Amino acid sequence: MISTTAIEHLKEKLGAQNVLYEKEDLLVLGYDSTPGVHHLPEVVVYPTSTEQVLAAMEIAQREGLPIVPRGSGTGLSGGSVPVQGGMVICLTRMNRILEIDEENLTATVEAGVVTLDLFNAVAAKGLFYPPDPGSQKISTLGGNVMENAGGLRGLKYGVTRDYVMALKCVLPDGSILTTGGKSVKDVAGYNFKDLLCGSEGTLGIITEITVKLIPPPKDKRTFLAYFNDMRTAGEAVSKIIAAKIIPSTMEIMDKATINCVEDYVKIGLPRQMAALLLIEVDGHPAMVAEEAEAVEKILREVNAAEVHVAKTAEEAASLAAARRTALSALARVSPTTLLEDATVPRSRLADTFDEIERLTEKYQLKVGTFGHAGDGNLHPTVLCDERNADEMQRAHAFYNELYEKVLAWGGTVSGEHGIGLAKKEYLARQIGPGGVAVMKRIKQSFDPKGLLNPGKIFDEGDPCSKPHVEEGFRVSH
């Protein structure tokens, strides 16, 4: 348990309003958006500067408290759940955009800036920040970097990592690491920046981020294609890629997802169709025209049931916004939505859809599938009820078998959500014992005492890593 002295010290350094320890506050800062994982911290702090992060970390060190960084808690792998209690460092009050450098095309922000706020701020200056996680209205840049978030434009523009130029990071030993800068080329030494992106809060706490900006595309065209079966939609995606066209967005939704999203947005999505592809090509007007024509041709060739072109920018934007709500909308159907992040080489998309269908049948489950088909990143989501133990068991067996195939095909267990708590086993399967051992050694060199976000990405094999249960609260796993 944290001592009252430590609480007092935290209040002195961070201000009383930035230190919370009432059980109601602890209870609501022990979850993220991942179902079934919840654990209480002992104290939550909201630093407002890098110095305060450092101060909080020093106190945690002294008390031997595990430290878990967190943003808005939209994570989908349990990365910010404080499984061993300790101190949650919530960075949402560090939310200033420090600089938009129009000469170097960069922006520097504090870790708690909301992704969409950055997007809008740079757009106002005629610039473009491409990464756009589905939760962009809520998620923070720090969280995006830590989970290496992807999004709807990942196919053409890549993930968060591809835009990070510099990071400021507080390490557990109290040192401040800055890595990278505004130089476009920088090959000096080990690439800490890439190591920290996607490190899920296990190596250090990022407080400042400099990202690369690009000129926005001059033109874009949005298509909505309907299909009578998922496999054909998968073939369409493979064929478009094989024709050497890289749309900025190529999103898929199956029937269950279409219906849930339509229940929420009511924009006239086709409820009877088996699948829908949302495709967007962007760039120079001449290129957009050429690519749009080629995409349309392929859609006709594979026999898409219907092809529509968005008439206005608002219509296109409302379609993308609708797609972003897919996961939450699926939660209408069932109390629990168990989502995965399977990603396969794009030539395997159609096979993956077949496999999902087969396994849905085999395990007698309700599954909604949507995802970023263009980059092979799918989110088959089991719609279940966590109160039904048998159903939950079948859901896990479903994923277990699916991942076996995905890995055999050269895929990965996470395209954008990270490993966190939910996918440790799968990761070990993917990278093997050698891979896990190297990761552990890297972790050791940053965090010798193992205080930073313990229990995430891989098991430390530490007997102390057993979940910590507080009096009066039950904890679910």
Place this chain on the structure above:
Amino acid sequence: MSRTDDKDLKGNFKPQDAPHYDDVLQCMRCGFCLPTCPTYALTGRERSSPRGRVALARAVAEQKLEFTQAVKEESFFCLDCRACTTACPSGVRAGEVMEICRSQSHAFYPLGTAGKAFREFILQKMLPSPEKLETSMLPTRLYQRLGIQWLVRHSKVLKLGPGWMEKAEGMLPELDKPLRTQLPERIEAKGKKRGKVGFFLGCVMTLMYPGVSRQTVRVLVHQGFEVITPRNTKCCGAPHLSEGDRQTARELALFNLDLFLDQDVDYIVTDCAGCGASLKEYEELLEGQAEHAKLAKFRSKIRDITEFLAEVGLRTEGLKPVNKTVTYHEPCHLCHAQGVSAQPRKLLKQIPGVELREMAEASWCCGSAATWGLKYSEESQKVLDRKLGNVRATGAEALVTANPGCHLQLAWGVREAGMPQQVLHLMELLGEATPD
């Protein structure tokens, strides 16, 4: 303790009027509600967000938490603006869960004798009785007529009382005679008759804004509707739900239900967004206490006046031009609770001469929220300032809204801030355009 399969787990809630367990389990914690919540914007504290509040309710149901003082505080700190309901893709209704928690609060933390007596006097004696309410406003009208108000406002004696008193006094508009007793129970339609509507005259409307509802009725009549205004209509129950008195709310609802169904009207129309929202939710409130068919029939007839006119189509011939630039503030109980958002704009655009200038965040709460604005006056001021900033940026001459609570708060805010905008109910504007 193991997980239970109980469909309607109550856990640490009192069994009477507990949130349905399925309703809290529905939240998958995606956080789409966070950027839409005024109290989360104020505090940045997860437990003051819809996601956090639902998690607290869930913890009480799962016996991870007692119904603590903090849960009570959060249930009343929630504005019940329902912006989170609009934003939630999963269909969670956090505002309603908190409304139910308010009634739980009274079960867990009974008021002291004096507080209880005051609350019961207001909720169970005054509000259910239109006559008592009218009589009680008499001294206030006298107070205004005799110029005491001017004296009081300028001498600052109210600074001595509790903070909310001064604000409440400052918010009072110039009061006219209540409309209820003046309005004929039945008024014939003008021109080609299009139907028969029941008019639900709200308490705040008849007492504070009789002029607005007078216009509403005039507009309805001019639009070709026979208007029935039952004189013994009782309060819709919204204040009771807001204060956590679900029992009195049910009694009032049962009375109004029969009263209006007996009138044999095609529609039941109101110009108070709060009443409209409450009437539309009688179906849930009276679940199991009245015949379902009756409730469904009642529900199908309720329309906000703007929703109604947009639906039946506004007769625009003969309307007089009203040359004004206006901006529109969406009442929470209209846009979020009733989903009526496009219709008022459609009407505004149909009034000749009116130029609509959209404000940023038109559907963000104004900070009034029944008695919230008085209980949390400092926080309310911050919410209001954000709204006034957006109003100011439009440079419009008039600020139009459609709910008396917003009307009071905005008129007060505009006056305090020294802004030039005239604050109007949409029906006042339409009334101005309607010839005699």
